[in-house]
Amino acid sequence: MGRRILSSSIRTFSWRTPSVLPGFGITMGFTLVYLGLLVLLPLAALILKAAGFTWAEFWDVVTAPRALAAYRLSFGAAFIAAAINIVFGVLVAWVLTRYQFPFKRFLDGLVDLPFALPTAVAGIALAALFAPNGWIGSILLPMGIKVAYTPLGVVVALTFIGLPFVVRTVQPVLQDLDKEVEEAAASLGASRAATFRRVILPVILPAAVTGFALAFARAVGEYGSVIFIAGNLPMKSEIVPLLIVIKLEQFDYRGAAAIGTAMLFVAFVLLLIINLLQRWSRNRMGGM
């Protein structure tokens, strides 16, 4: 159905359509200028800077072992963190929409804290907590789990900053979920587990994937909170944004731009895949 509506709107498209809400020209113009100045121009400058290299030089910088290790850590940790958040974010959203309990508003507000907190503050706090002599670190260390100054620490920091994304995308969908649909499933003999798996999960999945994509994108670019807890050992716990900063500090602008471009490319491809996934799951909802 959605497709049919889309094609008919294309057929009737024209630059001037009479409408109760005028202003297509001015809003579209503003949108283009805005996106151009804020997003495309800096990205173009980045690629232009990297273009100072020959192709072979570019390839050498981008595929240096230290850079490869950093990509692995950055994308891997971001993926794990987003995966953790999709599970616990849905859980938090569930609790916040389904149940009434004291201090609910307070808890709800707490979810946004990772948005508002300066990332460096979060990083320092997490590092202090998970350091071998910190509150949690000192408990985990005897168990042989080292969090601070390891890739695990990176995952912890990225999980922290990514939490609000999943919660805030899933929450409205859960709120809109019709209670009758669950009752219908129950009256047809479905258990609680079957109702969740067959009826609730498919409905919240597209929103959860959106939250996942946002958390992932945010985590890939995260710098402030990670560098305090990661330990930043080259080849081990060094993230890509840090590698770029190091290159800049060594006045290797072209090298920094090359790695930035590579990262941009990978992030773009990954987000594209996630978007396609989202479209696929939304199409399964029957053109809604």
Next chain:
Amino acid sequence: MVIEVRNVDKNFDTFKALNNLNLKIERGELVALLGPSGSGKTTLLRIISGLEFASAGSIFFDGQDAGTRHVGERRVGFVFQHYALFRHMTVFENVAFGLRVVPRARRLSNTDIKKRVLSLLSLVQLDRLSERYPTQLSGGQRQRVALARALAIEPLVLLLDEPFGALDAKVRKELRRWLRRLHDEMGLTSIFVTHDQEEALELADRVVVMNKGKIEQIGTPEEVYDQPATPFVYEFLGNVNRIDCTINDGKVHLWGVQVIAETQDGGKCPSGTVPGFAYIRPHDIDFVEKGTEHAVPAIVRHVAAAGPTARIEIQIEGIPNFIEADLSRKRYLELGYKIGQNVFVSARAARVFPASAAE
């Protein structure tokens, strides 16, 4: 299945939704729960289904206490007011849902499920739309999917919450007839909730009129229409004129003259002269010659003559409210009344309650 509701109470916080309710529904009956919103009819339906539990009292299915049974174990088919279809599933999968969630040991094979679903879809005349999604269907089609889905689990009881509420008049009529046939053919026991008295009177074997968490009257459509037990039933069922009057030793004085009327439980009416009120159906108002016994003068105020009956609004001197009178088309054309004309009317039948009977 015989359904028995015994002494059921339901409280929501301080609100008493159901108040000591008793009801017995026989096997194979099609029963309507009729009442205004807030009368507790949907709550009663949900308690019978097991979606809600009674605060006190019990529910019996074929003599067995079903009050603690989970909704999934009661073998009830519940059709929700807004259908509650699974939007992410095709029509086919919606109907198959109840068959697929059965524990593996008792589950039908995929081919049997397919056979059953397709036969249900052809029963509701939707076999050609089995691959559509609910959002791609019209209201009437969604309603039929919801019905097929509820029937898939071979329920003993079919419960419908405002089944035709969201449909336009033509589809509603069609579906009504179709539901009646389905009920008879499948030998189900069915209960449906409605606030539409016409629907209840046309479709049901028996009508349960509810108000404020209590049952006002149970009876066949003719019984509740012709012999309403309480003022509430009178006002809720059909058009009726309510007129203040005086009761004098059981004789009724309307508009200053004595009229033929039957008082509620004649003997129980207080003796002496007491205030009361009378209900007169619009078709029981008669237009008569001047000087006829019991006749009073009136003025024609409004005429609506389109349709099989003509509705005439008249005003009787000293009474501010207009009174509605229905005339057959033929009689209306004979009389040819115009607005402002002076006429004489009398009441063929009226039912009178003492003022103390009003809520």
